Every structure is written in C-alpha cells, then in structure tokens.
Amino acid sequence: MSQGAASSSWPVDQGAGGPIAALVERAVRVLEEECPVHSAGLSSVLSRVSVGIELDDESFSMTAPAGRTELVRGSARGDIGVRATGEAARALLEGRLSLIDAVREGRIRIFGAPRVLSEGSLALRWFLHGLVRARRGAGLLEEFKVLISRRVGRAK
Amino acid sequence: MRGGRLLELDFWRCALGDDAARFKEWHHFLIVKDELTVLVNFSVDVRGSRRDAKTIILVHRENWRGVLVEHDGGAQFENGGARAKFGEDIFEIRAGDFRVKIENSDCGLSADLSLTPELAPIVARNQILSPGRRLHWILFGRMKVRGTMFIDDISIDVTGADAYHDHNWGSFSWGEDFSWEWSTVFATHRGEPWTVVYSCLQDRARSRVALQQFFAWRAGENIVAARQSAIRVEQTSGVEESNIFRLPAVMGLLVPKTLRHVPGALRIGASQGKIELEVILELSRPAQILLPSEVHPLRVTQLNELAGRARLAGRIGEEVIDVAGRCIFELAC
Numbered sequence: 084m085s086q087g088a089a090s091s092s093w094p095v096d097q098g099a100g101g102p103i104a105a106l107v108e109r110a111v112r113v114l115e116e117e118c119p120v121h122s123a124g125l126s127s128v129l130s131r132v133s134v135g136i137e138l139d140d141e142s143f144s145m146t147a148p149a150g151r152t153e154l155v156r157g158s159a160r161g162d163i164g165v166r167a168t169g170e171a172a173r174a175l176l177e178g179r180l181s182l183i184d185a186v187r188e189g190r191i192r193i194f195g196a197p198r199v200l201s202e203g204s205l206a207l208r209w210f211l212h213g214l215v216r217a218r219r220g221a222g223l224l225e226e227f228k229v230l231i232s233r234r235v236g237r238a239k
Numbered sequence: 240m241r242g243g244r245l246l247e248l249d250f251w252r253c254a255l256g257d258d259a260a261r262f263k264e265w266h267h268f269l270i271v272k273d274e275l276t277v278l279v280n281f282s283v284d285v286r287g288s289r290r291d292a293k294t295i296i297l298v299h300r301e302n303w304r305g306v307l308v309e310h311d312g313g314a315q316f317e318n319g320g321a322r323a324k325f326g327e328d329i330f331e332i333r334a335g336d337f338r339v340k341i342e343n344s345d346c347g348l349s350a351d352l353s354l355t356p357e358l359a360p361i362v363a364r365n366q367i368l369s370p371g372r373r374l375h376w377i378l379f380g381r382m383k384v385r386g387t388m389f390i391d392d393i394s395i396d397v398t399g400a401d402a403y404h405d406h407n408w409g410s411f412s413w414g415e416d417f418s419w420e421w422s423t424v425f426a427t428h429r430g431e432p433w434t435v436v437y438s439c440l441q442d443r444a445r446s447r448v449a450l451q452q453f454f455a456w457r458a459g460e461n462i463v464a465a466r467q468s469a470i471r472v473e474q475t476s477g478v479e480e481s482n483i484f485r486l487p488a489v490m491g492l493l494v495p496k497t498l499r500h501v502p503g504a505l506r507i508g509a510s511q512g513k514i515e516l517e518v519i520l521e522l523s524r525p526a527q528i529l530l531p532s533e534v535h536p537l538r539v540t541q542l543n544e545l546a547g548r549a550r551l552a553g554r555i556g557e558e559v560i561d562v563a564g565r566c567i568f569e570l571a572c
Contacts, residue, residue: 121536124537177488177489178491209537211490215489221309
C-alpha cells in the first residue's frame with residue numbers, strides 16, 4: 084500500500100464502541116467528503132437494510148434512517164448480521180483470504196434473509212469502491228491493519 | 240542513440256507544467272534475466288492542479304511479488320524533466336541511456352541500473368484509444384542493462400540482461416471504451432538477439448480492433464513491421480485462477496474471481512514479404528494491477544501482467560528460425 088500515506092488528522096475516538104467502530108465511522112465521513120457518489124450509494128442501501136457487525140469484542144450497526152449513514156455503537160442488530168474476527172477482516176483486506184473462503188471456513192459468518200443479502204453485498208461494494216478512490220482511504224486501511232496487528236500481538 | 244536525443248524524444252510531457260483537465264503519462268521498464276522478470280512503472284496522473292504520482296514494481300521468478308506506491312508529495316522533476324524523483328526512486332534520462340534507481344523494502348528490491356537502447360525507437364502519435372481519446376507512445380524494443388539488483392538482500396548481477404522501455408501519454412480515463420494487449424519477446428538465435436513487440440488496441444468488449452501491430456528485429460535491424468491483416472492471433476488456453484497476486488490487495492474483493500479472459504498460452508504470427516514469423520507464448524499466472532474505473536463508480540480496470548517462456552519460429556526465405564526465449568504479456572481491460 085502507500086508509503087508515507089498521511090493518516091487522517093482526526094483523533095481516534097476511544098469511547099463507547101471502540102476503535103474499530105471509530106475507524107469505520109471516520110471512513111464513512113471520508114466517503115461523504117471525498118466520494119459523494121459512493122456515500123450516496125451506501126446510504127441508499129442502508130436506508131433499505133441495516134447491517135449489524137460484530138468484530139472481535141466490538142459491536143455496531145450501520146443504517147441510514149434519514150438518508151445519511153450512521154453507526155450505532157454497542158449493538159449488532161440489523162437486517163444483516165456479520166460476525167468476524169479482526170484478523171479475518173484483515174486477511175480479506177490484504178488479499179490473503181477471499182470472502183467465499185472466509186465464509187466457507189467459518190471465519191466470517193453472515194446472517195440474513197436471502198433477499199437482503201445481495202443488498203449487503205452492494206453496500207460493501209459501495210463502501211470499498213469509495214474507500215479505494217478516496218485520498219485518505221489508503222491511510223484508513225493501513226490504520227485498521229495496524230490496529231488488528233496490535234490486538235493480535237497483545238493476545239499472544 | 241546520438242547524445243542528447245533521448246531527452247529530446249522521451250521527456251516527461253507533464254513536466255512542461257501544462258495543467259490539462261485530465262492527462263496520464265507513464266514510463267515503463269522491463270528487465271529480463273533468465274527466469275527473473277522485473278517490471279518498473281513510473282506514472283503521473285494529472286487532474287487539473289492535482290498530480291498523483293505512483294511507482295509500481297513487480298518481480299516474477301516462480302511467483303509474483305510487488306508493490307504499488309502512491310507518493311503523497313507527487314513526483315519532483317529536475318533539469319526540465321530529465322530527472323524525476325518518485326519518493327526515494329529515481330528515473331533519469333541521460334545523454335545516451337536511462338537510469339532507474341529503486342529502493343523499496345516492502346518488496347525487498349533495490350537496484351541502480353543503466354539501460355542503453357540497442358534499437359531505434361518507434362514513435363506513435365495520436366493513436367485512437369477510444370472515441371475522442373488519443374494515446375501517444377515511444378518504445379525502445381530492446382536495451383542492454385548494466386548494474387546490480389538486490390532482491391531480499393541477495394545480489395543479482397543483471398549486467399547484460401535484456402530490457403524494454405515504453406513511454407505512454409494521453410488524455411483519457413480508466414474504464415473508457417478501450418482495452419489493449421501488448422507483448423514483448425526476447426530471444427537469441429546463433430548469437431543474434433531477436434526481439435518481437437506486439438500490440439493490439441481494442442474496444443472494451445474486445446470485439447473491435449482499432450490498431451494491431453507486430454514488430455520484429457534481428458540484431459539491430461527491423462525486419463517486420465506488420466499491421467492488422469498480416470497478423471493472426473490465437474489464444475490456446477486459459478490461465479489457472481488460484482492465488483492471483485493483486486495490487487492493491489484490497490481491490491481483489493472488488494473483481495470477479497474468474498480469469499476466463501486472460502490467456503495462458505497464445506500464438507501470434509505475422510507475414511511480410513518472404514518472412515513468416517510466429518511467437519508461441521506460454522504464460523504464468525497473472526499479477527493484476529487494479530485501478531478504480533474513472534467513469535463508473537463500481538467498476539475496476541485490470542492490468543494483467545504475465546511472464547513466461549516464448550518460442551520464436553518461422554522462415555526468412557529459405558532460412559528456418561526456431562529459438563526459445565522469454566516473454567511478457569499485458570492485457571488491460
């Protein structure tokens with residue numbers, strides 16, 4: 084990834100919901116500022132279906148009740164549920180693991196009615212396509228990898 | 240080449256400082272020694288006052304490895320564009336050769352190389368890329384290398400290796416209605432170097448050919464310069480789809496896993512007068528450089544880079560040619 088990429092200048096919110104949720108929220112705001120088309124695409128999907136995420140010991144949900152993507156921390160309730168370890172998410176982002184293999188091996192679990200699962204896939208595409216186009220996107224992805232590495236290191 | 244002519248021909252167009260609405264330019268190098276292939280690409284993407292500079296490095300021995308580096312400070316041009324700094328990496332156009340200096344710990348590669356053209360350049364201006372879009376290029380089909388490369392701290396003397404260079408520039412966006420195939424082949428027959436360069440510009444669906452060219456050189460002499468009707472191409476197999484190396488890795492989540500469109504083997508032939516030549520390429524799994532489409536929010540442009548073995552076969556009048564070599568193939572779609 085990028086050498087010398089500038090991290091976001093926003094301080095990491097260590098409040099309720101944890102650093103992963105804070106990072107995702109910053110990513111959503113970066114999309115609003117730098118990639119409005121992708122931000123609108125993400126909000127459009129999340130206004131129809133909500134996504135609840137459990138990543139390591141953090142829980143949060145993503146929804147867009149008023150047309151703007153919001154994170155609700157401390158709760159993983161949603162039309163679609165995603166359960167994963169941070170390490171599995173990092174392996175996905177580093178290309179070491181495909182989504183299909185992650186689900187097949189049980190490293191990522193996805194719940195939801197079939198009719199909403201395709202919406203979840205579309206939300207992920209809007210989010211990632213926006214992040215790879217945003218100037219601050221590479222820095223945020225790098226922060227996520229560092230965050231997970233530190234957690235894995237502490238756990239050993 | 241006559242001293243000074245390299246810079247006169249191959250200078251960075253973006254170093255002139257003209258703020259075009261949208262303009263892309265890259266200098267591309269390949270170094271091939273035995274089973275080792277190294278690709279180095281310096282690129283600048285101009286969007287108004289914004290200039291994004293990247294270095295891409297790919298190394299292939301048994302597998303691909305590499306990095307895509309985005310330089311936050313852009314590229315620094317000195318001496319009217321004769322010297323360009325991309326972070327710690329340097330590309331210089333000197334009196335009679337090019338200098339490529341790479342220092343990248345992420346992919347374990349460092350090198351400081353001199354590359355001297357052995358063939359006269361081919362210059363193409365205003366080639367139709369897609370409706371309303373033009374691409375220009377200069378290519379040096381074969382160059383000789385001097386220097387040492389370090390891969391994972393192991394030194395590899397690449398003096399005498401074969402190299403290729405092209406320089407492309409134009410105003411276009413990734414994801415517009417174009418694709419291309421390109422290949423270069425290095426071989427040696429009875430002590431004589433043979434070089435083949437093949438290119439094909441098509442629409443995005445790969446159903447309509449805009450330009451197709453096949454060049455061959457024997458020693459320093461260009462012996463074939465064929466176009467469209469004199470060229471035939473046959474894809475004879477697909478590529479294995481597992482463990483594809485992708486840059487940036489995260490964009491692997493955004494592309495389909497199928498690689499049906501990527502060749503595993505190809506035959507490319509051309510005829511000109513008494514000359515019949517064919518290159519048979521046996522290609523590795525690709526490395527994919529993935530670029531966000533600039534015309535569709537949910538699409539990706541793929542640059543598939545494949546290294547492999549080549550066989551150059553044919554006849555020049557009564558003389559039979561049959562020689563093994565190395566090749567690189569690129570598919571952009």
